Amino acid sequence: MTAEQLLEEVVGRFLASYSGPGVVGVSGGADSVALLRALVAAGRSVTAAHVHHGLRGAEADADEEFVRGLCQRLGVRYEGRRVEVSAWGRNVEAAGRRARYAFFAEVAQRTGAQWVAVAHTADDQAETILHRLIRGTGLSGLRGMAAERALALPGGGTVPLVRPLLTVRRQQVREYLRHLGQEYREDSSNRNLAYTRNRIRHEVMPLLESFNPRVVEALCRLGEQAAEADEVLARLSQDLLTHAERPRAGDKVVLDAEVLQSAPPLIQRGALRSLWQREGWPLEDMDYTAWHKVTELCNRSEGAWDFPAGVHLRRHGRVVLLWRES
Amino acid sequence: MTAEQLLEEVVGRFLASYSGPGVVGVSGGADSVALLRALVAAGRSVTAAHVHHGLRGAEADADEEFVRGLCQRLGVRYEGRRVEVSAWGRNVEAAGRRARYAFFAEVAQRTGAQWVAVAHTADDQAETILHRLIRGTGLSGLRGMAAERALALPGGGTVPLVRPLLTVRRQQVREYLRHLGQEYREDSSNRNLAYTRNRIRHEVMPLLESFNPRVVEALCRLGEQAAEADEVLARLSQDLLTHAERPRAGDKVVLDAEVLQSAPPLIQRGALRSLWQREGWPLEDMDYTAWHKVTELCNRSEGAWDFPAGVHLRRHGRVVLLWRES
Incomplete structure (x- = not known):
């Protein structure tokens, strides 16, 4: 199966289960750009929600400009939010995540969206599971990120937060974009090895892949089994x-x-x-x-x-x- | 708690559950030498069983000599066996393991032993769990090595195969030996990075410990929970x-x-x-x-x-x- 067919199939399956308009979190990175393009290609009405974390100065400005321009070309509604770094706690990564989901919920409420989609891939899932294994976790932590969970709306009630790409490899996402000739932004902070997550991605994963090239799939399957258990x-x-x-x-x-x-x-x-x-x-x-x-x-x-x-x-x-x- | 108190307590708990004489597998490495010393210190009648794998020439001869000499000094019955390498299959590690357990069972039967003890530590357990995680495993593989399982005797019936040191860190075993002034043999094949197991020990574990110094304990706890589940x-x-x-x-x-x-x-x-x-x-x-x-x-x-x-x-x-x- 080509990367294009795979993305079409995965997004088609997702859209068959979730009707109505939705919100997609779009950072401008490969994964979220691919998800946006696949949703638009499937003809579904979506709003792209982008959070400018204000951490990376001119680079973050350029990301925002990129996502805004992409939405214009695709004819997709764009919603942006700047978040004050100074208001965040010690754990910048976790605080950024909370700020993003709060904004996605706000946009979902304002636009009457029936779902919110984020673009985590199988590689992100394996990294999450591995991170928890290293920190120490029980079975419930081994589940990794949920394929679907409820996201609280600011006005009360919930909307499903869905991860349609959770079974797709990062490499396949990039092939899909290459096929479309679609550019994306590289977040330079992904290469900052001061962040635990980046060290897991760039040091631990490659070492484990030298033992088993399919270790991402192995960890994701274990996560699925842990979820069932x-x-x-x-x-x-x-x-x-x-x-x-x-x-x-x-x-x-x-x-x-x-x-x-x-x-x-x-x-x-x-x-x-x-x-x-x-x-x-x-x-x-x-x-x-x-x-x-x-x-x-x-x-x-x-x-x-x-x-x-x-x-x-x-x-x-x-x-x-x-x-x-x- | 000192390493001496810890080993005494762990071996005391083990001996409270398993009566009668037993067999200990003794390679001559730190872990098995410590287990033998602790069992002898507790006054229990044991037979030391040593397998010469014939893989490492003069070094293996010296290991055998060392274990025999140690048994003489401790007044412990010694049983040795040379195993033909040529008869082994492709997976030398697995074949060596099978040969050892078969010999331990044979000695147990001959000496009327009520149990067989092997000296795997918490570090070995964490390495086993990690190895399985990398290769791909379900929940049952995450259990790691059993603290006790049945070992088949050549004449029929079984005897419990027990791992009393499965909660003790390798470092604590070495401290105990240092305290006793007891020497042990270093197996040079432990440093051969052609063996997957040694790469996990010397490359993967230290990398994971750079994230969490207590990752061995974290993996062992997960293994215990997986066993319960x-x-x-x-x-x-x-x-x-x-x-x-x-x-x-x-x-x-x-x-x-x-x-x-x-x-x-x-x-x-x-x-x-x-x-x-x-x-x-x-x-x-x-x-x-x-x-x-x-x-x-x-x-x-x-x-x-x-x-x-x-x-x-x-x-x-x-x-x-x-x-x-x-």
Whole structure:
């Protein structure tokens, strides 16, 4: 299959599932330019949303000009936003991501879009999974980026955020653009090895590819399997919580310890994680050791533990009590 | 905790679960020498089993001499075996592993040992998981090496093969030996970068540690979680197979398609994999695509597919028929 046929097929499949007009995030890089061109070629009404991060001076100005000009030639509505770098936190990459998605949601609301598409490829997915593997992750982190998730609109409600190119290789995107004779911008910050993500792309990936040229596909498949497994396990965990929970005692959550113990520790931890989320208790400080402590206590006949962020657990006879200091 | 306390604690926990005399595989390298010393220090009766692979000439002779001498000084029974390299297949590493375990089983049987211990560390475990990630693996491969598995004895029956040091870092093992003033042999083939495993150890791991110095622990934890998840999913898959199976039609396996379809595709694939194993049908050619083809067919109302190695699948109305050409 040629790169052109592949992109047509992938975008066709995407458009068959998502009707109505949409928003595409377009940085001006190869991936987003290709997605925009393929959506326009399929005849769908789209708005291109571009965020100028103000980090790269004249280069960012030129990116903005490039995307604006491309939209004019394609007859596509253009929406741009400049974001103040000074307002960002320490993690520039994460802050940039948040700013982009907030802007895409705003444009989706204003234009009545039914979906928002971003152009992450299989290579981005493999890099994400690898990054999480290196930092330390459980199964749910191995899922990588979702092919679809809900994006909150500023006025309430959600719109699907979709990644149609998540199974397409970066190389195939470039071949498609070459075939069209379509230019794109190279973001010079992609080559800055001070960013962890760029080091993963330019140092770790090539080393792993020297062992297995198809390591990107291998990581993406593992991610898909992890997503399937995580969904099955989350369902079991939620069912366990439902079966184990008893009426509250004042402000305290009451769980039946024998019901909890009937499940494997992995599912017990999942049930307690669901509880933590439902109660809005902070999850940040709940690390591997803390979750193992939770299940250890649930499987003893007596015990007490005070978790970070003021969550308390008491095991008495048949029940486990959990509450947070107010 | 000092390295000495750590090794004592880990080996103490191991010996509390495994009674009677045992066999330890001792190559003469740091890890196996440390395990032998710790077992002897704990007062347990052990036999050291050493395999001379005949690959490294005088160096291998010196390893053998070293292990024999160490056993004499420690008052430990020594069993050695020379293995013919010429008899090995193309994959020298895998063939060496098989030869070692076969010899350990033979010694276990001869000495009436209740267990066999090998000295793989957390570093070995992380390298195994990483190797599998690179080659391409599903969740079950992410488990890495089992902390315990059954080792078949030549005369029938099994003995547990245990890895007591699987949570201990290589560095801690070396500190323990330094504390004892105990020497060990360096295997020069560990530095041969023609072996994939050595490149993972000496090139990939140090690069990943430059991102996260605790990447070994991160990979080992992921492996533990994958093992827990895999066990839960295998149980669900086995239950699904039990519920879906109907009496055979001649030599054909009959499955109820509606029962299969009630489960998520991941569990359907697991159930069919269990069936493949139970029937003794070859698994080598069943790759990612083939397993996805199986579930796709089970979820259609009609269809036929002929899998590698002569396994046939037919979907008719309510049933799925599977059989292998004889």
